[in-house]
Amino acid sequence: ETGVTQSPTHLIKTRGQQVTLRCSSQSGHNTVSWYQQALGQGPQFIFQYYREEENGRGNFPPRFSGLQFPNYSSELNVNALELDDSALYLCASSPRLDNEQFFGPGTRLTVL
Amino acid sequence: AQTVTQSQPEMSVQEAETVTLSCTYDTSESDYYLFWYKQPPSRQMILVIRQEAYKQQNATENRFSVNFQKAAKSFSLKISDSQLGDAAMYFCAYRPIQGAQKLVFGQGTRLTINP
Numbered sequence: 060e061t062g063v064t065q066s067p068t069h070l071i072k073t074r075g076q077q078v079t080l081r082c083s084s085q086s087g088h089n090t091v092s093w094y095q096q097a098l099g100q101g102p103q104f105i106f107q108y109y110r111e112e113e114n115g116r117g118n119f120p121p122r123f124s125g126l127q128f129p130n131y132s133s134e135l136n137v138n139a140l141e142l143d144d145s146a147l148y149l150c151a152s153s154p155r156l157d158n159e160q161f162f163g164p165g166t167r168l169t170v171l
Numbered sequence: 172a173q174t175v176t177q178s179q180p181e182m183s184v185q186e187a188e189t190v191t192l193s194c195t196y197d198t199s200e201s202d203y204y205l206f207w208y209k210q211p212p213s214r215q216m217i218l219v220i221r222q223e224a225y226k227q228q229n230a231t232e233n234r235f236s237v238n239f240q241k242a243a244k245s246f247s248l249k250i251s252d253s254q255l256g257d258a259a260m261y262f263c264a265y266r267p268i269q270g271a272q273k274l275v276f277g278q279g280t281r282l283t284i285n286p
Binding site: 090092094099100101102103104107114115116117147149151153156157159160161162163164165167 | 175213214215216217218221262264268270271272273274275276277278279
């Protein structure tokens with residue numbers, strides 16, 4: 060059974076650019092959550108998708124947007140990148156809304 | 172809003188000894204879940220142990236156990252017989268039962284194991 064995978068592993072962008080991060084959920088999982096982890100901090104919830112619909116959002120501006128596809132993989136899009144967007148972005152999937160979340164290895168985004 | 176606080180930024184322990192990591196949380200809910208996650212340098216978050224708030228019995232997973240004090244809103248993690256592979260960042264997390272199933276994390280405790 061393949062676990063949660065994320066791509067790319069690392070990414071460097073400049074301020075003002077746009078970025079798309081990808082997450083493949085574990086087989087059989089229909090729920091995906093995204094978290095932002097700044098250096099030295101705990102992860103912060105960005106949003107969650109359940110069966111292709113957004114099911115809750117954290118305190119992040121609208122330039123953070125997402126999608127979930129019919130195969131339950133997901134994308135996180137960030138527009139107009141700011142220096143403070145530099146962080147590790149974690150994706151987690153679960154088989155149901157109320158089940159344990161399984162994390163991917165993350166994407167390290169650096170904004171210069 | 173729910174918050175989770177880990178007051179120990181760093182802890183260290185001798186190999187084979189026991190260490191306890193502290194966590195407090197704030198919520199107005201009566202039912203919820205609490206977790207301890209481990210994040211090694213590889214960055215992948217790994218679930219260590221889980222506690223349902225409605226269960227009075229403290230959860231145990233091999234060398235890992237918790238002390239759950241619901242009234243005090245305290246949830247500490249005890250690691251017995253510490254091993255070198257236990258070295259990592261440890262995060263305490265809260266998850267509500269109602270609404271979005273989001274995890275609320277603390278700031279983390281860096282655990283060092285001394286050989």
